[in-house]
Amino acid sequence: IIVCALGFVYLSDWSDADVPDIQLYEVKPTQTDEGFALINNSGGAIDLNGYKVSNGTGTVSFTSSLELGPGETLIVVQYDDESPYFLSRDGHPYKKWGVSGIAGDNFELDDDGFALYLYNSSNNIVDAFCYGNAAGDSVHWTGRAFAAMGEQSNAFAVRASYDKAEASAWYRWGTTSNVFDPDKKFDAEVSPFLFPECGGIPVFKALEGAKDSVYVSMYMITEPNAIACLAECAKRGVTVKLLLEGHTGGYYLDGSSDYAKMLKYLVESGAEVNVLTRENESSDDLRRYYYLHTKYCIIDGETVIVTSENWDTYNFTGKTVSDPTEGSNRGWGVIVKSKDYADYMKAVFDNDNSKAYGDVFGFTHVYPGTAPMAITYTSPSDQYPIQTFATKVTPILSPDNSWDATIHYIDNTRKRIDMEMLAISEEYFDAAVESPVSHLIKKAESADVRVLICMTENRDKVIEEISYLNDNSKIKVGYMSHPYLHNKGLVFDDTALVSTVNWTATGFLTNREVGVIIHSPEVADYFAAAFDSDFEDNYDSEAERYVIEASTVLEISILGAAMIAAAAAILLIDRRSRSL
Structure with a gap:
């Protein structure tokens, strides 16, 4: 540890041997039981007398002898109001400031943001935690602050890594703590496919072959034939478990919808269906994630299917499409055969599906009295050929590591980046804000960067953001409306990313x-190759502005022209707007 004349400790220079003996371990930023926890990382007992924690305007000080044993933690709060999560966990003792020395x-603690600093008994800063809208501290904290979690009784941050002081070293209690590791690679056989061309057929066929278990984590699964296929799996003795988002448009706590009735049929067929939501409209919202935006399934403990698309009526038609402009959504998918990757994703599923955190409930609990709607599975008759390649895969998750992973692969690209993206947040177009967009702009100076985005209804903002890219980058950008661009996929040189992650604050940090x-x-x-075809149809390298159909984007006719010139569109989406 390097200590400067003012007593600052350069935390970014920690090595394994330099990790402080006492560190911040948990931080509860809101409600009456707000406070923090310390942990002893040393091999012996340490007296906390002389230690203190400051947020810049106030201080909690240890004024008398108080030993913390090796590996022990201590929660410190002002009020010990009944808390079923922060203060009532076995093995987590707490003390109140104002008493007990x-x-x-x-x-x-400010609900919106703050910085905490831990001082040792020599009055040196040995640890820090930046939260919410607090500005990053380049001396004691690296990079962005830990994302705000909301005012929930189960919302507190937990330390995952002790050798760094940055957002990736922390996670929200109840989520997972998988720090990005570019060297984590699982051997796999991978079969890629495209939407709308495939009509979901690769997924249907994989489910038809399930013998032991199917675990599905999904934002929305509304295609009757997809639900019927899962019901058939359950009926023939396959263990079928689903975790679904409970706040999808029009379906929240609406037991009378066809969606709910089909899910009730699935339950009666023997499947377990859980919903990530709040218990009822009047109960506290204890959701660990802003949205459960996943789209994956695990089959027989050895195969994982990841797509950018929901299993809905638009994407899972069971019919192949030769001309994608005649289909629905543009998206990517992969079938990954790898026991190690399946084990990894099963651990994620089990964590998210747990009812221990107050936000997961059984379907019949959320939708009491819903009548089942009988549905019959029809196996697709169309054939969709797929190729399989022996390779390696690296898992990516939000909120765990998708931000770090995205920036890593952008920065390490040598020749090409191709991106199709549904949503990009407005704040990422601020030149002063570090974001994947700023890294993409920098990379375009040395590599061929091409982007296709989805057109938004906010035409003025679209043009504003297009002007920003035109003026500040060498990125080649076009828009896509047919098929509807729902993809969140990238190609970095000889590496591909298939994901559900929109380039939004929710996509990276809270979903x-x-x-x-x-x-x-x-x-x-x-x-x-699929991107090349899409890009050729939606980008004009010779034109100063991109050609957009007037009937699709701007309801304007200029001198009777059927097409008008407009800037290439960049999708602007607020963190609380559409995120599908």
Whole structure:
């Protein structure tokens, strides 16, 4: 540890031997039981006398002898109001400041953001935690602050890594703590496919072959034939478990919808269906994720299917499409055969599907009294040929590591980046804000960067953001409306990313999202070829502005022309707007 004249400790220079003996371990930012926890990482007991925690305006100080044993933790709060989560966990003792030799002086955590600093008994800063809208501290904290979690009784941050002081070293309690590791690669056989061309047929066929178990984590699964296929699996003795998002448009706590009735049929067929939601409209919202935005399934403990698309009536038609402009959504998917990757994703599923955190409930609990709607499975008769490639894959998750992973692969690209993206947040177009967009702009100076985005209804903002890219980058950007661009896929040189992650704050930091990096030139070229076709149809390299159909985007006619010139569109989406 390097200590400067002012007593600052450069935390970014920690090595394994430099990790402080006492560190911040948990932080509860809101409600009456707000506070923090310390942990002893040393091999012996340490007296906390002389230690203090400050938020810049107030301090909690340890004013008398208080030993913390090796590996022990201690929660410190002002009020010990009944808490079923932060204060009532076995093996997590707590003390109140103002008593027991712990003094509090004007110490209060701001719900919107703050920075905490831990001082040792020599009055040196040895640890830090930045939260919400707090500005990053380049001396004591690296990079962006830990994302705000909302005012929930189960919302507190937990330390996952002790050798760094940055957002990736922390996770929200109840989520997972998978720090991005570019060297984590599982051997796999990978079969790529495209929407709308495939009509969901590769998924149907994989489910038909399930023998032991099917676990599905999905934002929305509304195609009757997809639900019927899962029901058939359950009826023939396959263990079928689903975790579904409970706040999808029009379906929240609406037991009278056809969607709910089909799910009730699935339950009666023997499947377990859980919903990530709040218990009822008047209960506290304890959701760990802003949205469960995943789109994956695990089959027989050895196969994982990841797509950018929901299993809905638009994508799972069971019919192949030769001309994608005649289909519905543009999306990518992969079948990954890998026991190690399946084990990894099963652990994620089990964590998210747990009822221990107050946000997962059985379907019949959420939708009491819903009558089943009988549905019959029809196996698709169309054939969709797929190729399989031996390769390696790296798991990507939000909120765990998708931000770090995205920036890593952008920065390490040498020749090409092709991206199809549904949504990009407005704040990422601020030149002063580090974001994947700023890294993409920088990379375009040395590599060929091409982007296709979805057109938004907000035409003025679209043009504004297009002007920003035209003025500040060498990115080649076009828009796509047919088929509807719902993809969130990228190709980085000889690596491909298939994912559900929109480039939004929710997509990276507060949703549960899933992606998979495929380290395969063949798979990268497969998706790049599809991108080439899409790009050729939607980008004009000779035109100063892109040609957009007037009937699709701007209801304007200029001198009777059927087509008008407009800037290439970049999708603007607010963190609380559509995220499908």
